[in-house]
Amino acid sequence: MQDFANMTVERSNVQLTKADFESDQMVKWCPGCGAHAILAAVERVFPKIGYRKENFCMISGIGCSSRFPYYVNTYGIHGIHGRAAAISTGVKLANPRLSVWMATGDGDSLAIGGNHFIHVIRRNVDINILLFNNQIYGLTKGQYSPTTPMGKVTKTSPQGTIEHPFTVGELVMGAQGTFFARVPDNNIGMMTDAMFEAAKHDGTSIMEIMQNCIIFADKAHNDVIGKEVKDDTMLVVKNGQPMVFGKNSDKGLILRDTRLEVAEIGKNGITLDDILIHDAYNQDPGIHLMLAKLAPPLFPMVFGVIRAAMFPTYDDLLEEQLKYAKETSAIKNVDDLLNSGDTWEI
């Protein structure tokens, strides 16, 4: 039997290209859907990660996002609604040498699959989760989801929703997440950067992709990621860099007492040195949580890798336990087991 202890994903000895991951299946997302850009980003990232192409596994649940496995040429399972995190956990634990990716949506992972989502994060199983957040149920044609803003009129909320939406990052931190990035679907560079960081991170990586559903929630994210507003509504964090935003990078985040505030550089004696420096690797999630929750109109929304803290992964710990048990147990095979303890001859 294979022994995976202390083994990582095997490297490819040839340079792979986009063509290595293109599937022969027709991509059936609506023209103009944000998912196309996510697929393009994945096809750009996978060949460059350096793993053998046979070691990628793409798992999904149900929904528009979850058709993803059919569109990349990897091993893959298109699962059932909400359960992709559980299926992915089984894949990763069964073979930790696989690079496991999961495509899911706000309905799939935050409603029907909410339980699996928080538990995979809590356990820190080393899988990479691409969460397509379009704030709507698309495949069932336009019902509100757990991230739909309160008051929004949808097919199942003709008078507006009366539910408080989840903030994905807040949920991730609440579940003791070790990696959280937020990216817009209209910036392929930011998506690919975050995907590389997610791949590098040992543990559950959550990438919230602000994805546009052109049919049922068109421009839902435009108040934040739209070209006209984004300079003042998007703050892209980089590790070790001050957290500044604005057309002229003249605004930034400062900590006053226990709260984050927006300060204008050059006003009220504020200089660049007063602006908080982003530390994604800090184990303490305090600031990361505050960053994940910021939103217009009072604050910009924070994008990029907000948190990437090192903690042991479930899969590594499991392999260690197996290795230890194999080394120390007197029971080496099933015959040993059957004859262990009280037995007698007749």
Place this chain on the structure above:
Amino acid sequence: MTKKKRPVIERESVVVKFVGDSGDGMQLTGGMFSDVAALVGNDLATFPDFPAEIRAPQNTVAGVSGFQMHMGSSKIYTTGDLVDVLVAMNPASLKANLKWAKKGATILLDTDAFDEKSVEKAGYKVSPLDDDTLETYHAIKSPMTMLTKESLKDMGVDNKTAERSKNMFALGILFYIFNRDLKPSFKYFETKFKKKPELVEINKVVLQQGYNYAETIEALESVIQVSPAHMEKGRYRNITGNVATAWGLLAAAEKSGRPLFLGSYPITPATEILMELSKHKSLGAKVFQAEDEIAGICSSIGASFTGSLACTTTSGPGLSLKSEAIGLAVITELPLVIVNVQRGGPSTGLPTKSEQSDLYQALFGRNGECPVIVVAASTAENCFYFAYMAAKLSLEHMTPTILLTDGYLGFGSTLFRIPKMKDMPAINPPMAEANDPDYKPYRRNPETLARQWAIPGTEGLRHRIGGLEKENIIGTVSTDPMNHQIMTDLRAAKVEKVADFIPEQEIEGAPEGDLLVISWGGTYGSVHSAVKQMQNEGKSVSLAHFNYIMPLPKNTGKVLQGFKKIVVCELNSGQFVNYLKMKFPMPNFHQFNKVQGLPFMINELTDRFNQLLEEK
């Protein structure tokens, strides 16, 4: 007091039950008594009877814990209907269990526990020691608590410890009654309390004093001898059904070369399988305690895709939660063993009691046309073989298999003749070869109709599977009407073909006659015993006990042909009989059903069989 030499009475089999308060150590006492019986060569079966609550209020009927054992000098098939010897450590346990004692049974009582308050708490108006409650029994009334304290008075033992040892005093009395040697128990104390030598001494003294006391009392006229059973030669051990199930899965993993993965969620009465497998990481078992039943099975489906012998264990309500995911395993045609340790339902039902009422759920409880293999174990011991066979069939036929056991088998124990792994049948999963240019996800072996298993990491075999219907052979998503018909038919035919790979149905007794008794799963012991009894009386009765449910053995139709009447006995309202009627529409089916959370009693079975034989 004088020691008496008493006559020895030989008995073929005896049922003993130890009952007391949850904290009285009845499971331990019963276990030790059983171990000694096993050591001297009796065959035996045991069953713990404990309350659903962890610590119900002291001295109440709700808090009674019991351990029943049946030992004999011939093959033992059940844990016994009624008891010959009842050890009752308090009034509540007597109240709850006297109805299970045979008339004239020996009842050993701790009279010190029958104080006014405890008697009242047990629901007695008058102490059963003072009225005619015990009149028709052979009661041995001993002040055990006092005598235990007395035996320890020179050792400086505190009252609480002394009181807690009274179960060993009772055990000492029983060992005398059954003419048993105390040495194995002494040895047991030495191992168990290695780090607490004072406890070794206390237990030895109390056990010996109980034994000595029994030698002197007037109430005992004879001692009982249960001679060794004539059992097949070999190495033996005691095993519960749940442990046997866990070990069967480990054995199948080793034989098939596929690492074991268990994704499970705790649920009574299946939890022991999860706990047992958690202990065996040294054998490569990866055990994942999931956040819920659904994650249990879904993680297993992920592990199965990845090349593991993947299993999930549960009980009735948990199987309901897994239904959708079983459908995913059926349409993706992945191997998966789903163990359902049945309990009383519906809903939460009777969690600690046994029933066979999940058969419909196992056969039909999913959306769509969704066939799976269904097998059922029939003794605690053969849970090992049927778990092994469930895994073998699932792996070789690339289809989920449901193994049905039940709480009675799972908690109960029998002697287990230890097999050798080299004698277990080979398991050959249809692994796809790396870089096979002809590999297609749904290409099938014509003999089994199983597709090949191409696991992630294998070069040249990347493919996607999923819950959407796939095109035959090539495995891409398809909504084509005729393709759906073909794939539906193939999935059904694949399961039906398993009949070519399982043994034919056996008949115990003549292949034709007046009455064929049919049973399945965990009722084997009682139904076999009832049929045997009637056969010994010269009646024309045979038994067909089924372990392979879906598909049925190929000769099933033929088995049913030879009898005037057929009676199907099951612990549900008639699920197997209706399944048989569906497959074999014949006019002579009768049924005998019981849904009380209790096993069949032999005499209720023989009454029904005799009634059927007498009716025209």
